[in-house]
Each structure stands twice: as structure tokens, then as C-alpha cells.
Amino acid sequence: MAAKVVVYSTPTCPYCKRAKDYLTRKGIAYQEFNVAEDREKAREMIEKSGQMGVPVIVVDNDLVVGFDQAKLDKLLLK
């Protein structure tokens, strides 16, 4: 079964865009939350990741802070 992928991002963040482009290139569907506008989701992101930087990418129950391609690849392979 394909992993459920969620991306918390802001519209201006280049790392977020690169992360989303990367997922798209790999053909991985993801749900995106714009934490600049959605305060509720911003709180949720901070709670889950224990920090305030974007992007935060959640793959099923695992979490990647920042566009860490190596870690993301590992989680997507699971």
C-alpha cells in the first residue's frame, strides 16, 4: 500500500517547493497544508515535530524536518 504523505509548508519556502517537486517527480501523491494561513495546522505541525521550521513531511507515522532527501527516500522505500 502506498504511504500516506503529508507536507506542511509555506508558499515562499524554496525547500518546500523542492520537496514537493521531488515527491511529484517520484509519482508520490501528498496532501499539503499551508501553515502560513492555516493556524490550526501550524499548531499541529509544531506539536508533531517539536519545532517551527518548514517543510515538515510526514510519511505514515514517520517525520522528516526539512528537505532531507536521503531520509525521505528511506521512509518512502519502507
Place this chain on the structure above:
Amino acid sequence: MHELMIIGAGPAGLAAAVYAARKRLKALLVSGDIGGQVNQTLGIENYLGYQFIEGAELIAKFESQVSQFPIDQKIGTRISRLGEITDGFEAISETGDGFQARVVLFATGKRPKKLGVSGEAEFAGKGVSYCAICDGPVFAGQRVAIVGGGNSAVGAALDMVRIAEHVDLVSLTPLTADIILIEKLVEASNVSVYAQYQTEKIYGNAFVSGIVIKGLVTGEEKRLDASGVFIEIGLAPNSEPVKDLIELNKWGEVPVSCANETTMPGLYAAGDVTDVPEKQIIVAAGEGAKAVLQAHRYLQQLAK
């Protein structure tokens, strides 16, 4: 053993990879990330061929061009030390892996400077950020502080006054940003500028709740409430891996000749980590290309 190892994959390293491939060099590209500082650049209006392009998109174009070629790549690998071996160099990664090559192009760029105050490391990512364009919008509706007085600090303040409740701009010196930016900033009703104030401390519990600043002229100490602190005080060269091999200049940059040679034969450097006078994407790309052509010539001479 590779003929050429390119350390760093910003504009200099990526342009170098293209030129290395076209010279059919057996090359390895090793870097912590792809794109370097371009990852922290929103829009670019001065790279030839594009009137406007987003930083992320330009990196993607560079990356896809490089991936057309048979260049070995180790991305996600940060080099912590470069040393000499018989017939070349060995780079050691943070995780202890070794990579060898006959010649090296060092193109590791720059990184945001740290303030060096208490609380900064503890709250990194927990309110302390070095990328205002990335993380700024997370702090919409809140009080934030920006430390710095140059174009990037005042630019970040201009972005933040539109979305934050209040912005405190704290600069050690009088503001050095372009006057046009400063004029725009002081028009905002929700900004306070503390020029000639030193940032002494960042405090909070789980996350940042404020900073302590001290007036250099007045001696007065002030606590400013802030849930976000953006540090925009300039850039430091990523030159630590070669600091024992060659003498750096007083800013920690790698001195190079106009042919990108360092003082050590076989070690070339390009882009923002060097003392090249202008730190620009287009300059770094050109320097990377030039360095590889020189390195190629050097390898040909070695083979004779």
C-alpha cells in the same frame, strides 16, 4: 580513484559537473545538499536567460542538466576534512567515509552566520531561524525579532511587517541596508528599530519567548517579547575542511588565482567560498566552469 572530485553542489559545483562531464573526466560530486544558498532564495532576476525564476526552479534545472551526464554523485554527504595522499587528495565525510581523487574542486559556498549568544543553539528550529523567507510565514500574527542591519535583515523585516503583529529589528551597527529599503520599513506602523543594540540572549521554555538586548550607546538593557527570532547577520564561508591545507584570508575565504588555483597544486576552488570579489549565482557558475577547465589542463599535464 576519481580524476576529479567536486565538493559542493551549489551553482559553482553544478556548473563544474557539467564541464567535467563534457571533458569526459571521471568525476565525483559530493555534497550535503543540492543548490546551496539558492535554496534560500525566493526569486532570481539576474541569472541570464530568465527574467524571473524561483530559486527552487533554477536548482531543479541545474540538477536535471547534471543528471544527464555520467557523473558519480554522493548527495547528503558532508565533507568535514580534506587531506593529501600520494597522487592526490582524500576527503573524509562527517560519518567517516573516505573519497579519493587526483584533483579536487572545492566549491562549498557559504552559510548563514551564527550570533553566538546563549539560547541560540538551544532554540534553533524552536523559534530561532536563519531563513526568514522559509519560516517567516509560520509566525504570522505573532511578535518577531530580526537581528541584523543589512539588506537581508531589513528585507526580512519588510516581509514580516506585512504578516506579523509586531517586528523588532535589532542591529549592532547603524542600519547598513540600501536607503530605499530603510525608507520603506520606517513607513510601517508595527516596527521598532533598535540600531546600535547588541543581542545578548535568546530565552524561552520549550520555544522562544523573547530576547534580551543592550544599547551600545545607552547601556540600557531591554527584554523584547518574540516567538520568532530571525538571524540575518551575513554569511560565513564553509572553508573548515581545507583550513589545515591552505592559508585562508581574514574572512575565512579560500584565496584563488584568476585561474581558480589555490596555493596547493591540484586543489582548485570556486564560488562563494573563495575570495572572488562578487558573490552571485552567475559568477559562481562561471567560476565553477573555469576551475574545471583549468583542472582538466592540469590533469593532462600530469598524464604526460
